[in-house]
Amino acid sequence: MSTLTQPRAAWRDRLRAAGLRVTAGRLAALDYLDDHPHSTAAEVLEGVAPALPSLSAQSVHNIVHDLTAVGLLRRVDLPDSDAARYETRTHDNHHHVQCVVCGRIEDVDCVVGHAPCLTPSQTHGMRILEAAVTFRGICPECEARTRDAAQEG
Amino acid sequence: MSTLTQPRAAWRDRLRAAGLRVTAGRLAALDYLDDHPHSTAAEVLEGVAPALPSLSAQSVHNIVHDLTAVGLLRRVDLPDSDAARYETRTHDNHHHVQCVVCGRIEDVDCVVGHAPCLTPSQTHGMRILEAAVTFRGICPECEARTRDAAQEG
């Protein structure tokens, strides 16, 4: 049922290549985040619990921290979100759209080469390394629901 | 010595217009944030303490929350920042550059009309309301310091 882009064997190789040991917790977290991008540490813990009930919240924090450090995960900080989120899509500098109503998060590719977001008008002398862009919007479902509610009134 | 863009009398009027009472804490917080943009609640508390030692941390949280709600302040959520930041520049949809070394934050105007950041390639059907953009870079001072350190090695 899952739509994993990386089989477990690939994760094993990438963990080893990063100099990290292959553990059940790390594989489970990578699998879960591959299938459920933009999850918080708490969500990873909950999602992994059925298969790995012994995994502690602490370990999940260690895991996402370590895997982010070696580039196997990317940390996503969204405005108005209390907890950090993580995803397996790394090194492609994509951005995110979030529905302000339901909180749904989707990826948005950044057009490499054009990257208009990387050329701000004034940089205060700073050399720009990257741009973190979060679009806030309303998804079709929530917009329809809002419209329906308005018509009923 | 201060470079306030708004005299106190203006803040009084804007507070009253928003239906809020004029209190010493609110005026002090507005003054401080006008002079020290992108400050956290803790920084506001510290900066205001000399003039208003009785003001509690709780009150500062109330103040920035309430003033943000009525549009007198704007909340800024920066990646890798544990605390929310606030500024008096509202309603002009500007963005921010942050130095990844020293953490310095500067404003970046958004070119109204062109606003390339508001037209992502795919929106997943979402109607985009706004884009929150944070540029990460290195400020001249930190770059020079890095260069000097490299030459010494």
Place this chain on the structure above:
DNA sequence: AGCGCTCTTTTGAGTGACTCAAAAGATCAC
């Protein structure tokens, strides 16, 4: 100017994400 209703601030406790540290446990090179 003074009274009093209402909004603010204060005080105190509590939540939730995350960190630090030491001991128990698992991984992997040999």
Place this chain on the structure above:
DNA sequence: GTGATCTTTTGAGTCACTCAAAAGAGCGCT
């Protein structure tokens, strides 16, 4: 298999922020 080393666990602690009730201040009204 065995042991050194890395991970996980367990437990305590920090920090930003919230909730709630009582004390206090602002301001409309007379």
